[in-house]
Amino acid sequence: MAGPARADENGLIARYFAPLAGPGADRMRDDAATLAPTPGHDLVLTADALVAGVHHFPDDPPASIARKALGVNLSDLAAKGATPRGILLTLALPDDWSEDWLAAFSAGLGTATAEHGCPLLGGDTVRARGAMVIGVTALGEVPAGDMVRRVTARVGDRICVTGTIGDAALGLALRLEPEAPWIAALDDGMREYLRDRYLHPRPRLALAEALRRHASAAMDVSDGLAGDCAKMLGEGRGARIAADAIPLSAAAARAVRAEPALIERILTGGDDYEILCTVPDSALDALRAEAAAVGVPLAVVGTVTSGDGPPAFEMGDGTARVFAAGAFSHF
Amino acid sequence: MAGPARADENGLIARYFAPLAGPGADRMRDDAATLAPTPGHDLVLTADALVAGVHHFPDDPPASIARKALGVNLSDLAAKGATPRGILLTLALPDDWSEDWLAAFSAGLGTATAEHGCPLLGGDTVRARGAMVIGVTALGEVPAGDMVRRVTARVGDRICVTGTIGDAALGLALRLEPEAPWIAALDDGMREYLRDRYLHPRPRLALAEALRRHASAAMDVSDGLAGDCAKMLGEGRGARIAADAIPLSAAAARAVRAEPALIERILTGGDDYEILCTVPDSALDALRAEAAAVGVPLAVVGTVTSGDGPPAFEMGDGTARVFAAGAFSHF
Structure with missing residues (x-):
């Protein structure tokens, strides 16, 4: 079901996402990135997606949407006791996307990832058939075995x-x-x-x-x-x-x-x-x-x-x- | 923009995705999973999404769509010389999704993840405002420093x-x-x-x-x-x-x-x-x-x-x- 390109995905990646790339991501010139946790640490993995019209307003400032997409994932890492290491971003863009929007989104994302020391490690940009979907997978780390669990409370705590x-x-x-x-x-x-x-x-x-x-x-x-x-x-x-x-x-x-x-x-x-x-x-x-x-x-x-x-x-x-x-x- | 629940996300996760969970994912009862690469190895990270009507036909068999969503990501890992370790799945479901569809999709995904020793480690299920988007982040590993790169060919090769x-x-x-x-x-x-x-x-x-x-x-x-x-x-x-x-x-x-x-x-x-x-x-x-x-x-x-x-x-x-x-x- 692929069709003639309506935009050069590689050009967009080079312009807007390569500047956000972490050391293991080789300026987004590869199809994968590498990451090794600090010795003696576990990676902590979480994924949360935002859908325009469900999780945010489509006309929210693009930089705010980017901050939210990152923030909701880093919030999970924080609760698990983890230190952020990087993210992968899957962006399904609606038909009416514009380069202005993408420029503002990536700039906002870059500010937020830099603030948290959590660079972009990879991702995918696809055409949505409907509203925008922004999927983020976040990776953090904890000393081995130390992730804070969810269902481990004890009576009296x-x-x-x-x-x-x-x-x-x-x-x-x-x-x-x-x-x-x-x-x-x-x-x-x-x-x-x-x-x-x-x-x-x-x-x-x-x-x-x-x-x-x-x-x-x-x-x-x-x-x-x-x-x-x-x-x-x-x-x-x-x-x-x-x-x-x-x-x-x-x-x-x-x-x-x-x-x-x-x-x-x-x-x-x-x-x-x-x-x-x-x-x-x-x-x-x-x-x-x-x-x-x-x-x-x-x-x-x-x-x-x-x-x-x-x-x-x-x-x-x-x-x-x-x-x-x-x-x-x-x- | 959230609204009253139209389905119990936790119930769906417990029924359809918990059986696919890897050891670090605690039967999907947490908001994050842990993963540690084999000592001396780097993790290799990649993400690829499928959009219904772009990457597959909406009426393709759900198990086939699941196999494709996994396969396109494992194909990236293979090219990088990596052994699969696990995936995270972000599923944006259209308004007309059904439990039958989800049951067949998760069964197909379970067969494919088991075949490749690549369990589900986490994910997110959200409501799409349009066509289904299936985002997969795949994690593999290679001996440290050994990922096969993309732009490193030499003249004469x-x-x-x-x-x-x-x-x-x-x-x-x-x-x-x-x-x-x-x-x-x-x-x-x-x-x-x-x-x-x-x-x-x-x-x-x-x-x-x-x-x-x-x-x-x-x-x-x-x-x-x-x-x-x-x-x-x-x-x-x-x-x-x-x-x-x-x-x-x-x-x-x-x-x-x-x-x-x-x-x-x-x-x-x-x-x-x-x-x-x-x-x-x-x-x-x-x-x-x-x-x-x-x-x-x-x-x-x-x-x-x-x-x-x-x-x-x-x-x-x-x-x-x-x-x-x-x-x-x-x-």
């Missing part, structure tokens, strides 16, 4: 989250329902902050080493805190979480005061890209101290319990609520 | 190809133009053979070790022999190729007798997934012997020359022809 929760979901809501009454309660800076949180994940790589040392389990929060917490705990474990302990930004806090029902969106909305982890009580102080030392805010929000069922959120009014796991999904 | 060239392009032509007169010259078995060659790449992994030992440069032929040969030689080198020496299957040979103009399609059509390599004259006999020992047909088709310009094909009638590099492309 404390549950922690980094940063603030719900900002990206509200940033998305701002764009989808710009006339919602709660938005008027925010000042311009708050609205800008929420929009930025939706556009630009901030992978918590600074916390990776502390997670390796202290966390009993971890994952990044990408599909909503409630559902991801249930996913992390797996079968035979539950959680008691104090809703009031969940860290909210000033903007999110004001939004909830204006419209209390938004708490559901905050707890089930996606795109936080914060770290959710569990830690034995004995290691909690050390994890908090190390998080503080690297400038990552960390809040203790609950405790791992025995038994099945979704995490129970103890609300400020004394009631307990559960949220259906996976109620919100990118799929 | 002999040019070799494995198998037969043009079958897949004719198999595609059969489907796109079923009334073309040359098709009537073929018997049923030949037509079936050509269709199969388009559907099912056969990565030449058996040749990987011999390529590491003897080839000065190599790549797989995916976008047509003429263009890929130009790509392999890069700047400052050309090639003289004897068109009569290019190995054709019985089916392709009969098709060309019926319609001589098909030679252009054979030399510029895509999807061969054979190996194109260069070898110093002194190593030619050894490479041929080792190829024969592992059952891979290998033909010497030409010589690397100095100077720029596309490879010159010396035709049976004494004329020399060139084919525009990239005249045929998947992009």
Whole structure:
């Protein structure tokens, strides 16, 4: 089903992607790249894709889309305790792509990969038959055997989250329902902050080493805190979480005061890209101290319990609520 | 832009992809997998995507699509002299996907990954806004420093190809133009053979070790022999190729007798997934012997020359022809 070329793929690669190439990628002049982990280390592999109109708005700035495509993958590496080593990029371009778009995308990607020391190692550029799909495979490394797992929490462990929760979901809501009454309660800076949180994940790589040392389990929060917490705990474990302990930004806090029902969106909305982890009580102080030392805010929000069922959120009014796991999904 | 879940991604992963998981992938219950190359080895990384309606027909058998998605990537590893270690799969599913389709696709993928000792290590399943996109990142390994490069041929090296060239392009032509007169010259078995060659790449992994030992440069032929040969030689080198020496299957040979103009399609059509390599004259006999020992047909088709310009094909009638590099492309 191939057809006459409508663009010179090699020329595009040389112009836009070769400058981003890591040492094992030979300026993208080969069909494969080499990578060797540091001796005594395992590679950590993860893949996450963005689809225009599903994971981002098609008219978002190309550099922001690039940062997000990288960030959502680096966020997974951070949660696993890994240090980034490189990425492969598969770009399915829609019919209306332009070189201007690609130039801005690759420039944004180059800035972000340089910032994280995570060069481009390869990829593929194809023609989509529909919306753009941006697939990234990210490679990181950990000392052998030290990857932080997802379903290894123990009953009694404390549950922690980094940063603030719900900002990206509200940033998305701002764009989808710009006339919602709660938005008027925010000042311009708050609205800008929420929009930025939706556009630009901030992978918590600074916390990776502390997670390796202290966390009993971890994952990044990408599909909503409630559902991801249930996913992390797996079968035979539950959680008691104090809703009031969940860290909210000033903007999110004001939004909830204006419209209390938004708490559901905050707890089930996606795109936080914060770290959710569990830690034995004995290691909690050390994890908090190390998080503080690297400038990552960390809040203790609950405790791992025995038994099945979704995490129970103890609300400020004394009631307990559960949220259906996976109620919100990118799929 | 996420919305309410229309399917349980985790359930799909557990049912269809967990059985394909390699040891570092923990039955797909985590957001990342680990992999360590054999000590003293480099990992070799490559990524290639298939788009329905571009790289395959949407109604091709799902197991065939899976085999192709894996095969085109393993073909790159083979050309680089690498042994497969695992893959990550990013699947963007169109609105009309069905569980039956996914069951057949994952079963086919499982058969193919098992055959090649190349388990699934991770991936992502997302909703496409258009045609299906199947992105595969493949990881292989080579002894440290031994990856066979693409643009490292030397003037005077002999040019070799494995198998037969043009079958897949004719198999595609059969489907796109079923009334073309040359098709009537073929018997049923030949037509079936050509269709199969388009559907099912056969990565030449058996040749990987011999390529590491003897080839000065190599790549797989995916976008047509003429263009890929130009790509392999890069700047400052050309090639003289004897068109009569290019190995054709019985089916392709009969098709060309019926319609001589098909030679252009054979030399510029895509999807061969054979190996194109260069070898110093002194190593030619050894490479041929080792190829024969592992059952891979290998033909010497030409010589690397100095100077720029596309490879010159010396035709049976004494004329020399060139084919525009990239005249045929998947992009």
